[in-house]
Amino acid sequence: MHTHTKTSSFSKTLIFWYLQNKRDLPWRNTTNPYFIWLSEIILQQTRVNQGLEYYLRFIETFPSVKDLADADEEAVLKLWQGLGYYSRARNLHFSANYVMNELNGEFPTTYKELLKLRGVGDYTASAIASICNNESTAVVDGNVYRVLARYFGVKTPINFSKGIKEFKELAQKLIDKDEPGNYNQAIMEFGATQCKPQNPDCNNCPLNSGCFAFANNTVDSLPVKENKLKIKKRYFNYIVLIDTHNQTKISIRNKKGIWQGLYEFPLIETSSEIHPEELVQSEEFQSIVDQHNFKLSTFNQQSIVHKLSHQHLYTKFWVVNCKEKLNNAILWDDFENYPVPILIHNFVASFKDNV
DNA sequence: AAATCGTGGAG
DNA sequence: TCTCCAAGATT
Numbered sequence: 001m002h003t004h005t006k007t008s009s010f011s012k013t014l015i016f017w018y019l020q021n022k023r024d025l026p027w028r029n030t031t032n033p034y035f036i037w038l039s040e041i042i043l044q045q046t047r048v049n050q051g052l053e054y055y056l057r058f059i060e061t062f063p064s065v066k067d068l069a070d071a072d073e074e075a076v077l078k079l080w081q082g083l084g085y086y087s088r089a090r091n092l093h094f095s096a097n098y099v100m101n102e103l104n105g106e107f108p109t110t111y112k113e114l115l116k117l118r119g120v121g122d123y124t125a126s127a128i129a130s131i132c133n134n135e136s137t138a139v140v141d142g143n144v145y146r147v148l149a150r151y152f153g154v155k156t157p158i159n160f161s162k163g164i165k166e167f168k169e170l171a172q173k174l175i176d177k178d179e180p181g182n183y184n185q186a187i188m189e190f191g192a193t194q195c196k197p198q199n200p201d202c203n204n205c206p207l208n209s210g211c212f213a214f215a216n217n218t219v220d221s222l223p224v225k226e227n228k229l230k231i232k233k234r235y236f237n238y239i240v241l242i243d244t245h246n247q248t249k250i251s252i253r254n255k256k257g258i259w260q261g262l263y264e265f266p267l268i269e270t271s272s273e274i275h276p277e278e279l280v281q282s283e284e285f286q287s288i289v290d291q292h293n294f295k296l297s298t299f300n301q302q303s304i305v306h307k308l309s310h311q312h313l314y315t316k317f318w319v320v321n322c323k324e325k326l327n328n329a330i331l332w333d334d335f336e337n338y339p340v341p342i343l344i345h346n347f348v349a350s351f352k353d354n355v
Numbered sequence: 356a357a358a359t360c361g362t363g364g365a366g
Numbered sequence: 367t368c369t370c371c372a373a374g375a376t377t
Contacts, residue, residue, distance in 0.1 A: 040374095043373040043374095045362095045374055047363080047373090050363065050364085085362085085375090087360065118375090119374095121374060121375045122374085122375090142371070142374085143373070144373095191373095199366085227370090257359085258359090258360070307361090309361060311359095341361085
């Protein structure tokens with residue numbers, strides 16, 4: 001069989017499968033580029049089940065790109081809370097303003113113009129352009145790597161520039177130019193529900209007759225990913241102040257790194273777990289707490305290990321009762337208005353239950 | 356160009 | 367429990 005015939009039937013089979021098996025998802029009932037953009041940003045590195053409720057909340061809260069642009073960045077982060085990779089939310093808000101101010105409020109639909117939006121890379125620009133503008137720009141996401149690596153037996157590692165380039169070129173050859181949007185969504189949906197990472201049902205697969213990995217029994221080892229992720233351990237000590245007026249103190253993370261733009265309790269980071277006496281005597285603690293007017297009680301003897309993709313945060317929440325009214329503090333009742341990492345959110349939720 | 360950015364579900 | 371990894375982008 002000639003390659004052209006094989007690739008053509010590959011794409012047609014995918015689209016045929018898709019039209020019969022696609023899930024009914026809200027962003028599949030529109031080609032409004034603003035909505036498609038929202039869905040694509042939300043779904044970056046995020047499962048459909050996790051992103052779905054966020055999408056519904058975002059289109060309800062911000063029905064148009066103008067509504068999003070007019071909002072405070074903090075409000076966008078608050079709506080994003082719990083979804084992770086918070087730069088997506090900040091870039092989303094920045095790009096909404098860019099569309100309003102530089103593009104006269106008209107959301108772009110061409111691959112080239114979409115790439116200019118902060119937070120929109122090759123994948124997202126390809127997705128929106130194919131769905132909203134019928135452009136033959138092939139998407140390459142985690143699903144596409146897997147489907148192509150298995151079907152065509154591509155063993156190039158997918159997490160280095162060589163593999164990224166190679167898979168993009170292959171995907172671009174395969175795209176159905178008559179219906180690029182359907183093709184792109186088809187191969188992703190196929191990867192998500194049929195050609196799954198683990199235990200795919202290969203015996204009941206419309207593409208198994210031409211699949212390299214199925215024929216060679218290498219489904220489990222494709223795609224190839226060279227993972228040398230180093231997990232760093234960090235030790236966080238949050239100072240949870242409680243004063244005589246139902247107040248506490250929070251601060252914003254305004255440096256680069258994790259959780260930029262989110263709030264947290266005053267933080268003392270140490271190089272290892274620290275004893276209460278040592279903590280109380282430290283300069284940092286004394287700059288946060290008035291030396292003569294507090295009583296310390298640890299909330300958790302055992303550190304809470306909060307696991308990020310490449311950091312493990314060994315966290316203790318040190319509850320400190322203050323005997324007078326704090327300055328520059330917020331009411332506990334206002335706490336829920338601030339965007340916070342899920343680690344902080346969970347602590348406050350359990351803390352409330354225990355009081 | 357490799358490291359860095361969250362969170363949660365599945366097996 | 368532990369590992370993988372999910373509609374990636376940025377630097």
